[in-house]
Amino acid sequence: MQLTFDTVKLKTALFLVVLLAADLATAHHSSAMFDKSTVVEVTATVKEFQWTNPHVWIQVIVKNKAGEMEEWSIEGLGPNSLFRKGWRPNTFSPGDVIEIKFNPMRDGSSAGGFIGARFSDGSTIGDW
């Protein structure tokens, strides 16, 4: 399960790592599974937005190396703290085409820790 490099830009952005570290501090579990030295940026289509405790999840569909569409799970903070940062239960809707940044899993599996997203109208949320 690897994303293609024509749709994914791997970046190492220290300032983003620092910002993310501050966010992950409020997670209910360890964030050791995420590679916080790497930032993945990809264009994706939202399949589902789970506005739930203890973490919100953005289910996105992306194109893999073989050109096939596959589902990834992007984990955010809890809905309570995100609400106070301006998020809402309908921040992401199924069908939204977004650019999304996240820290990938260390083992390359299809999940990541949310950093930021940009919507088709140019608006952003999180650290973009």
Add this chain to the structure above:
Amino acid sequence: MQKQVISMPRRINIARLKLVTITFCIGQIFAGQPAIATDETTLPDWSGVWERVEGNGGIFDPATVKPADGRAGSPGVRQFPPLTQAWEAKYQAILEVVAEGRVPDPISICGTPAGFPRLLALPDVYEFIVRPEQTWIITENGPNIMRIYTDGRDHPADDELWPTFTGDSVGSWHDKTLTFGTVSMLGEKGTILDRSGLVLSNQASITTRMFKTEEGLLRAELTIADPLALREPWNVVRHFRKTPGGTRAFDYACAENNRNPITSSGQTLTLDAEGNTIDVEIDQEH
């Protein structure tokens, strides 16, 4: 009904802790100040919704953490309470586990409270409900509820007291300061102080002073004693700031959609939307 049997050293310790609390309260009475506020108009206004000021990554003691900006749970980050030699060794062993990415955090299983004193270092928001007879500390994260009795009662008798996550707290008001003693906490058997893995024993006792500063912060001064874990009392200070008016606290239901179960070896897994494990690398012990 069977009578609870408490070992002699434990009984002696509980008796000693209660004696300390009683001595403190008597001292305050003789200082000429009312030990119990019976008029709610004399109590401070701690209404509203608050959030912690210090604690990068939930670090419990910002004054001794190294590196100074270290996050609890990050490799190489630790605090320096006055630990006994045995408990320093215990802490170092846990730090090695933390460095492997296996944080032994009980609350990650979504089943138990954070406990005291950790509940003063949690993310999300706080509410402090002040009444003459009792003060409640409610943490959104968890959630946790801490009850501090200020109606003049003492800690329960030995045979009515057992270690719990939050322990038993009794205290009194002096001017606008709440002082309370907490005993009978669960300690290392079910709680940690933060994700650096710092733990205390179930012999710990804590005296806490809480008051509002001139800057409008709520300040909590903790003096922690632990005959097993600490060589001398450990002083920790934490602050809370008020969030903007109108801020709400919400439900926090950790088990609602927990897609990060913890293996027996401490590995945090990730599940997909259907509940299947995503991780490619899983501990053999799982």
